[in-house]
Amino acid sequence: MSEHLVPVRTYLAVFAALLVLTLATVAAARVDLGEPEVGGFRIPVNVVVALSIACLKAILVILFFMHVKYSGPLVQLVVASAFVWLFILIAITMSDYLTRGWLLGRPAA
């Protein structure tokens, strides 16, 4: 596992993908994608698209530039746990701030 050399063309392919995704996210931000209502919640599609592209870029960097795809299970577990903790941080904070006023029939926050 440790002496696995990632071929240079893999790095170049990831680099090209990251540049294309950067252009895509800028292009998507120029279009108003609206805020459709799904189950009583207004979903800002622009935000969802921007953050999805950012996550995709981050995953590419982590897997290939940071070699996590080729790392041992212990390293992969620590990497995954970092994002589990981040999820807990964001989810518990937002479960408070985004739901205030729900019982009073007012919009979030």
Add this chain to the structure above:
Amino acid sequence: MSNASALQHHFESLEQQKESSTLGMWVFIAQEVLFFGGLFATYTVYRVKYPEVFAAASHHLNVTLGAANTAVLISSSLTMALAVHAAALGRRKQIVAWLLLTVLLGAAFLGVKVVEYQDKFEHHLVPGPSFSGHVLHLEGEEEKQAQIYYSLYFAMTGLHALHMIIGFPILLGLAVFAWKGRYGPEWSTPVELTGLYWHFVDIVWIFLFPFLYLIH
């Protein structure tokens, strides 16, 4: 450097030693994820609270400069990855060249950041007594809320820039050691771990760019 001198006595093999180092670096990066995560959570809370003001305030940022800087930082990640690759092969001159190019691209990123910060100073968008919502067409309570946006802007981009500034002497130090032929197929762990740090800084910007520049 020979096999025997690279291996510390408390490890059984070079592989085990390298995995321990990588694991330690990732524990540090996990902590960094949560450090920046707190700032992103704060930003989200205030953005949901003051959506119109945050949209107006973020419209003042230059998306073209932000996108160009994203491309510059992604390029510096590529050169860093190539430095790590060259180190694993023990190609002395290539390691030095890729490391120096990484520093150069990082400096270009910070140069653009200086231009952007200067614009904020000129338009009185730096939080403090001279802050003014004039250029944003905001006043009163909304002007105060715009200060929250710019406080977060400077805190997040400033801490990101600080991480890069810390990276420069490390990259230059690696270049010196690489020039002396310290890294090769047996041992190039410092270059690899610095690579992890540099890519992490890249990832932080990958999220800062849409959060601060794109989401209105």
